[in-house]
Amino acid sequence: MEKPDDTGMLISPEKRIWVAVLVLVLVWGGLLCDSDAAAFSRTPELQKELIDRDVTDNIDPSEIKIITGVFNGGDTASCVLGPFLPLQTIYSLEKQSRPVFSFSRFKKGQPFQISFVQDAFLSFEYEIDDQYRLVIKKNKERFGIARVPIQYEIREQVISAEIESNISVALKQAGQPPSLAGDLADIFAWDIDFAKDIQSGDRFQMLVEKRFKKGEFQGYGQILAAVFVNKGREYKAFQYTDTRGHAGYYDENGRSLQKAFLKSPVKFSKITSYFSTERFHPILKTSRPHPGVDYAAPKNTPIKTVADGTITQMAYNNTMGRYITIRHFNGYETSYYHMNSYARGMKKGVSVVQGDVIGYVGKTGLATGYHVCFRMTKNGSPVNPLKIAQTAASPISSNEKQQFSKTIAYYREKLMTAESLARTTR
Ligand SMILES: [Zn+2]
Incomplete structure (x- = not known):
């Protein structure tokens, strides 16, 4: 007692x-x-x-x-x-x-x-x-x-894996926490659509920080460098913090991986309906255009804004359910329908930063299953988000090139050493 x-x-x-x-x-x-x-x-x-x-x-x-x-x-x-x-x-x-x-x-x-x-x-x-x-x-x-x-003692580790079904499973099989999958996907979120591009035989390698406090493992930190081979094409990412303290991921040539729009608003989902001008509606049983992309994902999967912007609408509607519309630069707007709930702090007029969680997947309004109907317009007209021309963020400036080369040389060596070790012990 x-x-x-x-x-x-x-x-x-x-x-x-x-x-x-x-x-x-x-x-x-x-x-x-x-x-x-x-x-x-x-x-x-x-x-x-x-x-x-x-x-x-x-x-x-x-x-x-x-x-x-x-x-x-x-x-x-x-x-x-x-x-x-x-x-x-x-x-x-x-x-x-x-x-x-x-x-x-x-x-x-x-x-x-x-x-x-x-x-x-x-x-x-x-x-x-x-x-x-x-x-x-x-x-x-x-x-x-x-x-x-937060101050940690940092140790670096190289993790490599080959994908059979998805990144999380591959990480688990490599004895690593599946939670790293999200961080890895975030790095390549502008180039690879993890909802539709991943296939068996894809592989990745990353150099990741392990954090310790007083000798005790506190979890994984940042991914410092990563190589992702998707459908035979190699993508590389190196983290670099410039002299102004701004950190980003760049390719070997110093081009920023960051682009204006993320490839998709939800990670690890499945596209169930593509952008089209005509579609047979499963509930209304009529043919009507579907000016958006449907991403099916489990209930309450976080939905992220694909670009910086300001919330212009946040409401409930019988068709769209709970939805948010965000105004971006150059006349672009994106909308996210059928949310189960909104993220904390969201309301009309709030500014959001690319990747911010704005809500959670649901099936409110007219929806047969859990999904987010993702829509994009430019000056009011629907555009296919999977086909927009992307503009990249600024590359490494010329006065930082030398420091950048040094940084990535270090990362590359770490990754290569790990790979050759893996080969000899195979
Ligand atoms: Zn839809």
């Missing part, structure tokens, strides 16, 4: 934190809510400085208290920070944080940490993903907000 605590109630450790928080609210709530909203720093330099500066210099370390927790579904910034900061301050922080991280994107299950001393808030840290943390630090009456990379 569980031992009741001294209040005579059974309280889980997680609940106990919230009991503690509640007590703090009751004790300090009045004090904090009356205080003036703190001044905010405006320039990125100052932000950086505020984050880097140790604000605990004059504080006895034993005085600092730290609360850790994870976001529950529906938790907002005011739920979590409310006990420590006045609402007005939280709203200002929310606004100030937007360019770095939107508070509407706090995710269920992601850990956070709040530190404070006596009645004063010191900092808030939140793990955005396995690469970045959001750090909000108070320094006197000012706040610094930054997205900071």
Whole structure:
């Protein structure tokens, strides 16, 4: 039997934190809510400085208290920070944080940490993903907000596999986690349509980071280089971070792999209906054009925007179901129909970045099975998304060519050494 605590109630450790928080609210709530909203720093330099500066210099370390927790579904910034900061301050922080991280994107299950001393808030840290943390630090009456990379000890590993059915299975057979399939597909998402182009005999090789914290394996990091042979054609990708800190994938000649549109809005799906001007409709039993591409995928598969843009429509309609329309550059628009639900933070007017998850596969509206009907228009007229001419992002600039060559020479050697080792042990 569980031992009741001294209040005579059974309280889980997680609940106990919230009991503690509640007590703090009751004790300090009045004090904090009356205080003036703190001044905010405006320039990125100052932000950086505020984050880097140790604000605990004059504080006895034993005085600092730290609360850790994870976001529950529906938790907002005011739920979590409310006990420590006045609402007005939280709203200002929310606004100030937007360019770095939107508070509407706090995710269920992601850990956070709040530190404070006596009645004063010191900092808030939140793990955005396995690469970045959001750090909000108070320094006197000012706040610094930054997205900071999580520090890991990195080891590199080469993974090779041949595909029989799909990438995930191939990875599993090679003793690697199938989750790497998504990262690999993302790299070639502009050139290979993983919904229709993959065939038996395709193969790949990648140089991937393995992350360790205090010697303990924390999972895979970035893919540094990859070679993918699809239908006998070889695609190569090398990661390179330019002097401005922008990372991207390039081919051997320094051409960016990134193009204006992703090849498809869902990964590892199956095309069940192509773009056509005439089609027999399975439900309406009439012939009518299908100015889109249907991708069948399991319920709740993430749907990604194929390009940067702004949401112009987000609504429910008897035919299209839950759908989103996004306006891109040069008169292009894309729409995604039959969603089961929208991704968090999506609404009309929101800007999205290529690859952002905007919703999840469903069969709302007029649909026989789970799929996304993907449509593209240019200046209002339907275009076939599988046939548009793609424009590539900027290549490596000439003053970076030397550094780029050095970087890819290193990656190539790693990949080649692994391949020859594999050959000799075969
Ligand atoms: Zn369709």
